[in-house]
Amino acid sequence: MSRAERVADLAEAAALVQDGMTVGLSGFSYQNPPMAIVRALIRRGVKDLTIVSGPTSGIETDLLIGAGCVRRVVSAGVAFERVAGIAPAFRRSAERGEIVVWECDECVWHLALKAAAWGLPHVLWRGAVGTSLPELNPDLTEVRENGRLYLRVPPVQPDIVFLHLAEADAYGNARSAHEAYLGRSFSEKALAQACRGPVVVTVERIVPDEDVAGSPERTLVRGALVVETPWGAHPGGVSGRYVPDLEHYREYAAAGEARRRGDPIPYQRYLERHVYGAEHHDDYVRTIGLDRLEGLRMTPS
Amino acid sequence: MSGAGPPGGREPGTRAGSRPTDRPALARLLACVLARELRDGEIVAFGLNAEILLAAALMAQRLHAPNLSIRHGLRVERGAEIGPAAWTPERSSRSHELIEYLEAHDAVLDVANRSSPMRFCDVFLIGGLQIDREGSTNLIGIKGRDGRPAVRGPGSIGTTSIGTLARHVILFSGEHTTRRFVETVDYVSVPGWRRRAAAGLEGGPALCLTPLAVMDFADGSMRLRSVHPHATVEEVRRRTGFALPAGPVPVTPPPSPQERAALEVVDPFGRLDGVDLHPDGGDE
Numbered sequence: 001m002s003r004a005e006r007v008a009d010l011a012e013a014a015a016l017v018q019d020g021m022t023v024g025l026s027g028f029s030y031q032n033p034p035m036a037i038v039r040a041l042i043r044r045g046v047k048d049l050t051i052v053s054g055p056t057s058g059i060e061t062d063l064l065i066g067a068g069c070v071r072r073v074v075s076a077g078v079a080f081e082r083v084a085g086i087a088p089a090f091r092r093s094a095e096r097g098e099i100v101v102w103e104c105d106e107c108v109w110h111l112a113l114k115a116a117a118w119g120l121p122h123v124l125w126r127g128a129v130g131t132s133l134p135e136l137n138p139d140l141t142e143v144r145e146n147g148r149l150y151l152r153v154p155p156v157q158p159d160i161v162f163l164h165l166a167e168a169d170a171y172g173n174a175r176s177a178h179e180a181y182l183g184r185s186f187s188e189k190a191l192a193q194a195c196r197g198p199v200v201v202t203v204e205r206i207v208p209d210e211d212v213a214g215s216p217e218r219t220l221v222r223g224a225l226v227v228e229t230p231w232g233a234h235p236g237g238v239s240g241r242y243v244p245d246l247e248h249y250r251e252y253a254a255a256g257e258a259r260r261r262g263d264p265i266p267y268q269r270y271l272e273r274h275v276y277g278a279e280h281h282d283d284y285v286r287t288i289g290l291d292r293l294e295g296l297r298m299t300p301s
Numbered sequence: 302m303s304g305a306g307p308p309g310g311r312e313p314g315t316r317a318g319s320r321p322t323d324r325p326a327l328a329r330l331l332a333c334v335l336a337r338e339l340r341d342g343e344i345v346a347f348g349l350n351a352e353i354l355l356a357a358a359l360m361a362q363r364l365h366a367p368n369l370s371i372r373h374g375l376r377v378e379r380g381a382e383i384g385p386a387a388w389t390p391e392r393s394s395r396s397h398e399l400i401e402y403l404e405a406h407d408a409v410l411d412v413a414n415r416s417s418p419m420r421f422c423d424v425f426l427i428g429g430l431q432i433d434r435e436g437s438t439n440l441i442g443i444k445g446r447d448g449r450p451a452v453r454g455p456g457s458i459g460t461t462s463i464g465t466l467a468r469h470v471i472l473f474s475g476e477h478t479t480r481r482f483v484e485t486v487d488y489v490s491v492p493g494w495r496r497r498a499a500a501g502l503e504g505g506p507a508l509c510l511t512p513l514a515v516m517d518f519a520d521g522s523m524r525l526r527s528v529h530p531h532a533t534v535e536e537v538r539r540r541t542g543f544a545l546p547a548g549p550v551p552v553t554p555p556p557s558p559q560e561r562a563a564l565e566v567v568d569p570f571g572r573l574d575g576v577d578l579h580p581d582g583g584d585e
Contacts, residue, residue, distance in 0.1 A: 055458075056458045056459065075456060076456050076457060076458050076459065077455045077456030078455060078456060079456075079458075082577070085455060086453065086454060086455045091452075091453045094442075095450065095451070095452070095453045101453075101456070103441065103456070104456075104457070105457040105458065105459060105461035105462050105490070106458060106462070107410055107461070107462035107463070108461070108462065110410050111410065114410070126465070126466070127413060127462025127463070127465040127466045128462050128465060129465065129501070130465070130489070130492035130496045130497055130500030130502060131457075131465075131489045131490060131491065132439075132441060132488040132489040132490070133457070133461065136441065136488065149501055
């Protein structure tokens with residue numbers, strides 16, 4: 001018998017998500033958001049998801065909120081750095097009371113995943129005492145032990161996790177690009193280790209197993225379901241492969257801001273063009289244009 | 302950090318009023334103010350979009366703190382080219398070797414012990430939608446009249462835990478308005494002096510930088526340390542939502558020739574020109 005490959009296509013991977021699931025998504029700010037999967041989930045029309053993204057997340061979370069797929073957000077922040085200090089759909093839906101925000105910061109976010117990975121009922125954390133987090137998040141409580149205050153952080157356990165990384169072998173060993181100088185890992189391991197179900201990794205390319213076996217220290221996630229999805233993070237960037245498409249972010253942010261102020265048309269147009277109108281990821285790549293995408297590619301230094 | 306500040310300049314009270322300044326000049330002035338605060342051997346840490354602290358840290362390494370360590374988050378907009386190492390054309394200065402990235406983003410969880418030599422940082426730079434008299438910050442949101450959040454903020458991001466565990470927090474604001482500087486924040490992302498004491502945490506924010514002034518803290522309350530050359534004490538008071546103690550206020554000392562020279566080396570591409578600052582304090 002030969003070793004089983006763990007390769008799927010995007011539709012198969014997206015079909016694993018049911019309404020109401022807790023879904024972990026990679027993506028720190030502009031880097032490594034699994035956008036091809038996000039768009040596929042929106043086309044499937046899934047509802048009431050709890051999104052665990054970040055620790056500080058971006059467009060992958062905002063687009064799912066804007067498309068009406070989300071009930072709860074577990075993230076330390078949703079923003080696009082200079083393009084939008086507060087992500088527009090997140091802001092709109094939170095202010096209208098349409099989503100629940102699991103208020104936390106980046107460390108608390110990581111700790112909740114650690115508690116899940118370690119199988120603990122909670123972990124105690126000294127950072128974040130004296131803040132509004134326990135007032136706003138009923139899952140967080142301040143407790144006193146040995147005379148000191150701690151924040152008690154319960155586990156957050158995703159039902160399924162989607163990551164986007166530079167490469168993986170066909171057996172599900174995934175990693176960042178060797179060329180990545182900034183940000184070889186963000187929250188990929190934390191999400192994968194906390195997950196109770198499948199871990200799906202979309203990658204820029206599938207590489208030979210010998211390459212991965214030759215540098216085992218670079219492997220971030222093992223045993224994932226792999227989907228080869230070039231440009232799968234666009235408009236986000238992939239460390240060592242391509243930079244974020246800030247012009248696209250600005251276009252998205254303007255549409256989201258218009259909707260927040262009462263004009264839904266530009267956002268609807270964005271969804272029609274980039275999500276509903278592009279049935280397959282290849283259609284999306286064509287819509288954006290390969291010339292434009294190639295212009296984002298990092299040249300090896 | 303919180304020790305004796307730089308010698309004050311002239312008293313600004315005799316000037317007629319506010320004079321314009323440009324954003325690049327203001328960003329350079331603020332970088333100098335920060336650089337003067339950083340001490341040899343400290344670890345500074347900051348997150349996204351913190352060009353001013355990065356420039357200040359690189360300057361301090363050249364001027365008076367050669368063993369200052371930098372833990373930089375990520376400025377991912379421009380990809381790999383924007384590493385602080387790439388900021389410094391003089392690779393021979395080796396300053397980039399003292400820069401440690403938050404390569405694995407959960408590294409902050411590894412050491413919550415402030416006295417460990419492996420501590421996360423000594424100095425951390427944070428901002429907020431609101432900043433209050435005792436130096437608490439708020440990135441969560443702003444309450445409406447009905448008590449519900451009228452403005453949803455981005456979230457506390459990395460500020461809460463690192464700000465709580467750092468020895469010193471430096472507050473930064475790109476605007477100086479009564480909307481930003483309030484008596485009491487609506488929600489607390491990072492606690493200031495009184496709230497920290499109540500939670501059994503030592504210390505508190507050391508400094509607060511704005512486009513108009515430098516503020517520090519006495520008895521857990523913000524006070525004016527200096528006003529920038531283009532601003533007046535009166536407009537700073539008018540644009541602050543709580544009373545600042547009376548008394549003479551010096552002018553923020555402008556960049557020295559040595560500081561100007563260091564700035565040219567650490568920011569050869571003019572990254573500071575793009576910092577989001579409102580030299581007039583911003584719209585109220």
